[in-house]
Amino acid sequence: MSLLPGWRDWLFSARSFAAASLALYLAFWLDLPRPYWAVGTVYIVVQPLSGALRAKAAARFLGTFAGAAFSVAAVPNLVDAPPLLALVLALWVALCTMGSLYDPTPRSYAFRLAGYTAALIAFPGVESPGTIFDTALARVEEIGLGILCVTLMDQVFPRPATPVLLARLEAWTASMARFGAEALAGRMEETRFVAERRRVARDGAALDGLFQEARYEAAAQRAGLAWVRALRARARTVPALISAVADRARALRRDDPAGQASLAPLLEAAAAWLVETADPARRPAAQAAAPDLLARLRAAERQAAAGTGWPALLREGLLARLRELVATWSRALALEPRSGGLAAPPREAVAPVTSAHIDPLLVGLTGLSVMLAVLVCNLVWIATAWPEGATAAMMAAVATAMFAQLDDPAPAIASFITWTLASAVLGALYLFAVLPAIDGFPLLLCALGVIYLPFGALHAQPARIGMALPLLVNTVALISLQETYAADFAGYVNGAVALLGGFLVGLLSTRLVRAFGIDWRLRRLVAADRLDLARLTEGRRVDLRRSVAVMLDRFEFLAGRLGSADAATLEVSELAELRAAINVQRLREASERLPPGPAAMVAAALQAVAGQVRGRITEATVLTRLDAALAATMPGRDPASRAAALALSGLRRALYPAAGAPALGSAPAPLGQAA
Known part of the structure; x- marks a missing residue:
């Protein structure tokens, strides 16, 4: 990748800055209380492709609305019981974050945003619960304004x-x-x-x-x-x-x-x-x-x-x-897509999107890390009566929720803290050295453009978005850009410390609760494949089509991450369980038409496979049982026997590719003695 942004990156930056400038101007004109919310939304929502932008815009607005509604419902009713309010808000953020992990579509962002939007509105609103509705309404308005501006700019420079x-x-x-x-x-x-x-x-x-x-995207763009x-x-x-x-x-x-x-x-x-x-x-x-x-x-x-x-x-x-x-x-x-003459979509086209690589234990640990971070910040806030404690609490919610979908969120949170610290220094430079000399909106845009245009170009590059986004969003938030200039150095430092402190608590909570690493997650996924195979082999009712889709989901997830782990160490045999599951299903279908003797041998072989997958039977015993079933089915010339023998051979090759040719004449040992 080139060190310097290309022309498309600069065009993306110009489009983003134009949308942010329009949002800032309209927020000033409409006398909205926090114009920087609209500006930050532009840089959060803007994407190189129109479809991604619209997906994120829709999710952001819906998540903001849901979080605002929850904060309006919770704060007035629980403000007299601060510990209970903190617990309810922590639980809300955790549940929303956990819910987002089960949705592999862009809608997951709406879940996460619904969680930490409530924290962004509710925690500062504790000091003045009577204004919570106005704050929530302003948040929805300014987020909506930022979305409107960036969407309008996308209409001028679309990239479908x-x-x-x-x-x-x-x-x-x-x-x-x-x-x-x-x-x-x-x-x-x-x-x-x-x-x-x-x-x-x-x-x-x-x-x-x-x-x-x-x-x-528009219906005309969705053909096919x-x-x-x-x-x-x-x-x-x-x-x-x-x-x-x-x-x-x-x-x-x-x-x-x-x-x-x-x-x-x-x-x-x-x-x-x-x-x-x-x-x-x-x-x-x-x-x-x-x-x-x-x-x-x-x-x-x-x-x-x-x-x-x-x-x-x-x-x-x-x-x-x-x-x-x-x-x-x-x-x-x-x-x-260019093929014609298809009367109705095949069933694959309407099948539900799955997220089979999501581990329920990991989801639960993620929720626990969210709750822990939010509650720790609230405890410090209540115990010390820190004026900026609300900022720390809401940033802890943001830190733990925003990166929850990553395999290991801690490095991303740490990087975000580093660049937020840089934005704090940059914001101080603007607030106390640049803005006092600014008189008028055009000069303000010129001053902001010095930073926002080059970093906006970096924002277009996936490898650098982790650096650019904190600077673009947090700089304007720390300045608290208003229509009239106001600055307080002590207040600024206190707010920046609270912001960084909240992210730091989120980092510590994540490292404490989700400290297992990617290897642990990969091992859990491999174990899930083997468990599914064991259930199918034991004869439990399983939707094979869904099981195949689930195992393919896990394989694709593993394929994208095995470069950072040793597949041999993890004992990963890619697609082996999937191939075995298909052959088990074929074997069960064939065994229903077999004579009693061969059918019993097939059942014993399947029982042995299930036992070996669950760690109760040795590989040698399973091979003996499979070979015995092969010996019982191979002499048959009828279709059922041949189908059973083929499925057994496929099962044997899937699970034990290094095994030699079967010893078809050997007698199997009793299964009870083969543990």
């Missing part, structure tokens, strides 16, 4: 998110196709294969956020967006299918080199077809060729099904997953 989304979707589909082609052709060693699979997953997850933002979501839902299963094919190909190279060589032409044909789909110009021809390729794969699969033994199962399983990969990818590409 939808074209960006569609361009990134095209890049993602092409990248997925090339990844699959190289994997099928055997041109990837294991380390690169895993890295590319994670990269594709990360890019796909980023599309979800961009999709949610694009939904807030329903299909974007459906395409994503179908295509995100492809890495698991590629992994299944590649795994069987590796097993065949080890256990049946001749069989693997016989399938090489089909793998090359599928790889060439995927390469064709990566090019938009050649994609229609590739789509037209898909039925012929599927027919070739079905014929080869039937031929493999006539064979016996473990190598034949590997060949048949590889061909079945390869055929599923081609069919899935072809159906996904048929949903491209």
